[in-house]
Amino acid sequence: MILQLEGVSKNFGGLRALSDVTFDLPEGQILGLIGPNGAGKTTLFNCISGVYAPSEGRVIFRDQEVTGNKPYDMAKAGMARTHQIVRPLNELTVRENVIVGSCFGREGHGLTAAGRIADEVLAFVGLDARRDQLAGSLNVGQKKRLEMARALAARPYLLLLDEVLAGLNPSEIGHMVEIVRNIRDQGVTIIMIEHVMKAVMSVSDRLVVLDYGRQIAEGTPHEVANDPKVIEAYLGDPDLALRLMRDQARTQETA
């Protein structure tokens, strides 16, 4: 197992944003992390990557307990992530942005080696032609790929992707899904938070579903998509709708 979560919880004051999340992630898989708005997905990423210390529970990464370790230590240990809202260093070139990722990653390279890795990674995500452009001049789809390249340049064992498909057009989505598959095929384990359901269902080996901070389901895409608890979380409670329809019929009779 590359990652094990044992009863991870996170409170913000009186609000329990995450409650007892527990799962194991085998090496080399793509795990989709899904759930309605406010389910706690990004909070879980923050607890795994060290942005937050969990209020309870343990995070075990490559057989070492890393609960509460700092984000830069996690990066050195081989965990990289992308952010939902991309924030490249706009005044640096595309290549320089990726070099930064390599310098502070697992291998902690100097500038020369980092430059070589940056070129490799940029070719991999299809941004090599734009390497000398300022990052601020890229369009949204390209910035998303730069975000991915920066994370990859850290040479992670585990890559956390937070909505890398959001805001992309259909052809860009197809391209990005290909990139994600290729990363996995190189042996990197991936957890991806995603709302573009067709894509995440097709690319994930397994899925974990959160709702109101609780883990309500885990399984293959097929199992999860047919789980009544998941359907209720996404579509609403069918019993309540039934009551409403009965009320409506009654008011129409009396009218």
Added chain:
Amino acid sequence: MAILEIKDVTSGYGEVQILWGANLDIEDGRLTSLVGANGAGKTTLMRTIMGSIKPWQGSVIFQGQDISSLPAHAKAELGVVLVPEGRQLFTDMSVEENLEMGASPKRARANVKRNLEFVYEMFPRLKERRAQKSGTMSGGEQQMLAVARGIMAEPVVLMIDELSLGLAPVLVLDLFQSLIRLKNAGLTMILVEQNVQMALAVSDYGYVLAQGRVEIAGPSQDLAENEHVRSAYLGH
């Protein structure tokens, strides 16, 4: 006849395109629900109809007139009214003051008294609490007030963005029951709602949005039984 037509509308924010050619016909006197997963473009569509963002392409036709380029306040004068997501009440003002603020279009100002009576009849809870500061009420009551404030503008079409988000089930049922009363009173409404089951139970016609386009449309009863609706959400 359609009172509001949305034709091939594209729009978004900055360089991010959200709507990729949306087509909807809103019929007079009907409750139309608009559902779809996170990021499908529901709120963007409401904002584009209302005019807080302009369509990049396509048109918004209201009562036969192209209103695509009108600013939001001009649309409100014509009777296109939005109850925004998150309610946006004046929390330090009383319930009744909030309602009076809703009567800002010229045609609504003369009828404040009559419309107040109407919304108090539709939402008796608000009448009980007319002098209370709106920010001190429960989430469900605040949502009722947001809808009632929209009605004070004398809408021809009332658009409600997320009626039940974040509310407990018993309050959700209450709110939907008040929608039924409004529908029976003849109000034309568009309801954006994350609770698909409830939206389809209450509405006459439904649209399912996915990735900035209408994926499925039809009578709500048919949609409630349509397997494709579930797969539009769960992608499988």
